[in-house]
Amino acid sequence: MGNIVQGQSLEKTYRAGDMDVPAVRGVDFMIGAGSFVAFTGPSGSGKSTLLNMIGGLDKPSAGTLTVLDTDIASLDRRAAAEFRGANLGFIFQDFNLIPVLSAYENIEYPLLMVQDWQETKRRARVTELLAAVGMADQADKRPDQLSGGQKQRVAVARALATNAKLVLADEPTANLDHDTAYRIIALMRKMRDEFGTTFIFSTHDPKIVGEAEVVFALEDGRLVNSEGKHA
Amino acid sequence: MLKILKLASRNLARYWRRTLLTAGLIILGVVAVLLFIAVSGSFKGLIVGQITDSMLGHLQVHRKGYVASIDNLPLNLNMKPGAVEKVEQALEGMGDVVAWSPRLKFGAMFSNFTETTSIRLNGVIPERETAAMPMLPGRLVQGSIAQGLVERGKLLIPEILAKGMKVNIGDTVVLVTTNLDGSVNGKTFTVQGVLGDVTGPGGRDGYLHLDDARELLRMTEPEVSEIAVHLKDLGKLAAARTQLTQALSGIRNSQDQPALEVHGWDQLSPFANIARMIDLLDIFIRVMLVGIVLIAVMNVMMMAVYERIREIGMIAAIGTPPCRILGLFLTEGLLLGLVGTAIGTLLSLVIIYALTLWPVHFTFGRQQELVLVPAIAAFEVLLVGAIVLLVAVAASLQPAWKAARMDPITALRHV
Numbered sequence: 001m002g003n004i005v006q007g008q009s010l011e012k013t014y015r016a017g018d019m020d021v022p023a024v025r026g027v028d029f030m031i032g033a034g035s036f037v038a039f040t041g042p043s044g045s046g047k048s049t050l051l052n053m054i055g056g057l058d059k060p061s062a063g064t065l066t067v068l069d070t071d072i073a074s075l076d077r078r079a080a081a082e083f084r085g086a087n088l089g090f091i092f093q094d095f096n097l098i099p100v101l102s103a104y105e106n107i108e109y110p111l112l113m114v115q116d117w118q119e120t121k122r123r124a125r126v127t128e129l130l131a132a133v134g135m136a137d138q139a140d141k142r143p144d145q146l147s148g149g150q151k152q153r154v155a156v157a158r159a160l161a162t163n164a165k166l167v168l169a170d171e172p173t174a175n176l177d178h179d180t181a182y183r184i185i186a187l188m189r190k191m192r193d194e195f196g197t198t199f200i201f202s203t204h205d206p207k208i209v210g211e212a213e214v215v216f217a218l219e220d221g222r223l224v225n226s227e228g229k230h231a
Numbered sequence: 232m233l234k235i236l237k238l239a240s241r242n243l244a245r246y247w248r249r250t251l252l253t254a255g256l257i258i259l260g261v262v263a264v265l266l267f268i269a270v271s272g273s274f275k276g277l278i279v280g281q282i283t284d285s286m287l288g289h290l291q292v293h294r295k296g297y298v299a300s301i302d303n304l305p306l307n308l309n310m311k312p313g314a315v316e317k318v319e320q321a322l323e324g325m326g327d328v329v330a331w332s333p334r335l336k337f338g339a340m341f342s343n344f345t346e347t348t349s350i351r352l353n354g355v356i357p358e359r360e361t362a363a364m365p366m367l368p369g370r371l372v373q374g375s376i377a378q379g380l381v382e383r384g385k386l387l388i389p390e391i392l393a394k395g396m397k398v399n400i401g402d403t404v405v406l407v408t409t410n411l412d413g414s415v416n417g418k419t420f421t422v423q424g425v426l427g428d429v430t431g432p433g434g435r436d437g438y439l440h441l442d443d444a445r446e447l448l449r450m451t452e453p454e455v456s457e458i459a460v461h462l463k464d465l466g467k468l469a470a471a472r473t474q475l476t477q478a479l480s481g482i483r484n485s486q487d488q489p490a491l492e493v494h495g496w497d498q499l500s501p502f503a504n505i506a507r508m509i510d511l512l513d514i515f516i517r518v519m520l521v522g523i524v525l526i527a528v529m530n531v532m533m534m535a536v537y538e539r540i541r542e543i544g545m546i547a548a549i550g551t552p553p554c555r556i557l558g559l560f561l562t563e564g565l566l567l568g569l570v571g572t573a574i575g576t577l578l579s580l581v582i583i584y585a586l587t588l589w590p591v592h593f594t595f596g597r598q599q600e601l602v603l604v605p606a607i608a609a610f611e612v613l614l615v616g617a618i619v620l621l622v623a624v625a626a627s628l629q630p631a632w633k634a635a636r637m638d639p640i641t642a643l644r645h646v
Contacts (some may be wrong), residue, residue: 047484057640078553085550096545099243106320112234113559114550158549 004166005031005054006175010063012049012221023049023219026063031200031214033165036192038212039202045218047202048170053201055088055105055168056080068165085114089159089197091169091188092215095151097143097158103128103150104139107157117163128195132194133187149180163168167191169201183198184213239562241253242535244368250567253531254289257571258578260523264615265579267516271509271585277327277593277603278502280464281429284366286436287496288332289468290457292318292416295484297456298499301432304338304351306411309454314482314491316457321478327462327471330362333455337446339408341388341437343396350392351436352406354512356445363461367426374400374424380438385423386597387438393425400424406420406439410448418447468495520615521622524571528564528626533561536630543634544642557635564627565620576612583607 004161012024024046031037038045052058053065055082056072065072066085066169075083084090107126117125130136133153143151152172161169169188173181185201185208190197201207201212218227243250254337283289291298297308310318315333323330335354339484340347353360357380359370368376372390381387386406388398400422407417420439428435443452462471476493484490497503536543546556591603 047270052640055548081547081550081552083550084548085552088550090545090548093544094541096541096643098238098546100245101238109546110549110551113546113555114552 002033002034003030004033004068005029005052005064005200006064007054007060008064010050010065011061012046012053013061022221024053024060027218027221027223031198031221033198034192035198035214036189036208036212037198037200037202037214037216039216039218040204040206040209041218041224042204044220046221047204048216049221050218051168051170051200051202054166055090056084070228085162087112087165089167090162090194091152091159091163091167091201092154093170093171093174093184095143095148095175097149099143099155102142103135103146103154106143106154107161107205110158110161114170123162126157129160132160132191133157147180148176149183152176152180153187154183156184156191160191160197162197164197166198166200169199171203172201173203173205178207181205181208182211192202232486235559235562236566239559239566242539242559242563243566246531246535246538249531249534253527253567253641256527256576257524257568257623258575259439259570260520261575261615261619262579262582264496264516264520265576265607265612266582266605268513268611268615269579269583270603271513272607272611273603273605275506275509277508277601278430279496279607281366282500282502283465283582284430284461285370286434286638287432287447287499288363289462289465289496290460290472291494291496291499292458292460292475292479293456293492293494295490296490297403298492298494304336304456309335309456310458310491312453313456315453317482318479318491319474322460324456324478325471325474327448327464327467327474329461329463331458331460332356332359332363333441333458334360335441335448335450335454336436336442336456337408337448339447340405341396341401342405342407344396344405346396348396349393349485349517350388350406352444353436353438354441355381355438358443360438363424365461368427369596370426371424372427374422376424378573381440381614383440384420385439386420387424387426388422389435390425390428391435392437393422398422406447408447410450414449416447416449416634418443430502436561467496486534492585517615521618524568524619525626526621528567528623529629532560532564532627532630536560539634540637540645542640543637543646547637547639550642553635557631559632560631561624561627564623564631569619571623572616575619576616579607580612 006028007029010027014021014023022093039050041047043121053060053188055110056075059073070083100111104126107129111122111125130139133156135150135153138146138150163228173184176184191197203209216223293308294308322331332355337352339350339352341350361380376421402422403419404422405417405419409415464467472493472495480489481490482490501585586605593601593603595601
């Protein structure tokens with residue numbers, strides 16, 4: 001199994017007024033295709049910054065970062081958007097569903113606005129995903145009619161809609177109760193098994209971390225520990 | 232595209248009160264503009280029509296210097312028969328000319344044997360005058376023109392004079408005038424008809440047969456003071472004026488200058504200034520509409536972008552191309568303009584139609600009971616609609632651009 005993400009001597013420093021604030025300091029890691037990976041650590045340890053860099057939303061200050069054989073730091077704004085649209089899926093802590101669209105339409109959104117799928121193909125894909133995340137009977141409901149867990153199920157389906165090779169989830173369970181959080185992580189794992197998609201998520205919940213196959217622990221922007229089957 | 236339209240319409244419906252308020256402003260603006268165009272255009276058309284079709288004609292040809300001293304109705308600035316013939320030849324060659332009427336204008340004393348007053352008179356060839364001034368017979372308020380607009384030995388007099396001098400149809404009156412060589416001549420006439428007054432120059436003139444006028448003035452050759460020309464289309468006034476001026480430029484006076492002048496109605500009637508004011512107001516109210524739409528749509532779209540920053544961050548993060556985000560917000564602005572324009576136009580057309588069923592009566596100058604029937608050209612409706620839509624899109628451009636250029640991380644972190 002090859003590497004899907006590889007970071008070497010990765011650094012990220014933010015400028016706050018006259019001060020440089022290091023968020024990630026010389027991190028090296030490799031993530032194999034099809035893995036189920038967690039970045040863990042306390043708040044401010046650099047988890048979200050790392051995920052943002054892997055997702056092409058932010059650029060490293062130093063080091064190299066290769067995602068799907070692409071030097072993601074070298075992409076300009078437009079190319080990065082194209083890369084994300086073609087290869088990546090995102091799950092957010094606050095679900096970030098579009099409130100005026102139904103569950104069905106939220107999952108359909110990237111197929112329509114990011115990739116130009118035809119109507120019949122779109123319908124088949126969305127129906128498949130709705131069934132896969134157990135939301136087939138809630139397809140017409142809008143986000144305000146869904147519970148937190150249901151919203152995150154829809155968000156998982158949306159992340160997978162475009163056949164993303166890699167799904168990045170930043171604290172996907174932070175706004176959910178413990179049972180629901182477990183169910184969402186289990187769903188993500190099931191999706192990985194079903195579609196072969198690599199999942200990388202960040203969490204500071206030690207019980208949720210236990211569900212990951214590979215865990216990278218961060219502290220003050222440094223990788224302090226890694227466990228599990230590495231690529 | 233349909234899906235984008237659907238998404239845009241749902242986004243507008245999300246803040247329905249704000250959308251309704253903005254659409255209401257656009258509707259109000261569209262209704263105000265379309266009604267103003269319809270009413271002012273119809274008013275202008277009505278008055279200009281009366282001026283051109285019952286008194287002045289669209290164009291007039293005079294000998295050089297005649298219009299400058301028209302208040303005196305000078306007999307020494309009449310056009311000679313040779314010049315008249317050349318003018319008529321030129322007019323025959325112009326496709327836009329429907330008819331023309333030679334006139335002999337002069338001032339006279341009007342007496343009913345007990346009282347005397349002054350009167351401005353037009354000597355006309357009845358059938359030529361009727362052809363060139365199709366609304367002139369309609370001004371007849373008393374008498375008959377069944378035997379021709381004005382018969383030999385008879386007079387059409389203005390209503391104000393008939394009332395003031397207590398003259399009735401069939402009464403005998405005397406006209407006394409001074410001819411070119413300074414001698415005075417008088418002749419009795421019978422009142423054939425009374426003409427309603429019309430605002431503007433010539434609106435209170437009397438009419439008699441051209442041959443009677445020449446007899447009264449003891450003219451030795453058939454001179455005329457002016458030739459009034461009626462065009463097929465008022466819109467071709469400028470082109471016809473230029474064409475006729477060029478055609479007559481070969482007729483020179485002793486100083487080798489053009490001997491004749493061509494004037495449009497707008498150079499002869501003070502109402503032209505009112506018409507220009509109406510046109511200015513028309514532009515002003517269109518600018519107001521542009522302002523209303525620009526501010527209303529820009530405000531609502533800026534609010535929409537501000538309130539949906541996290542949503543924009545999400546759609547940018549999952550890879551939505553910036554041009555799609557731009558397109559989404561532009562579509563929202565366009566839809567807002569479209570709804571406002573559609574409802575505003577519909578409402579305006581209903582009001583205009585209602586005004587044709589229950590027309591407005593009004594007074595202008597000495598004219599009583601004028602009937603205003605507003606009408607609007609399809610071109611004007613389309614133009615106003617196009618302006619609103621263009622401005623709505625232009626007003627959405629800055630907020631849409633801001634949304635498209637938003638950094639996903641900053642937007643996702645927005646609280």
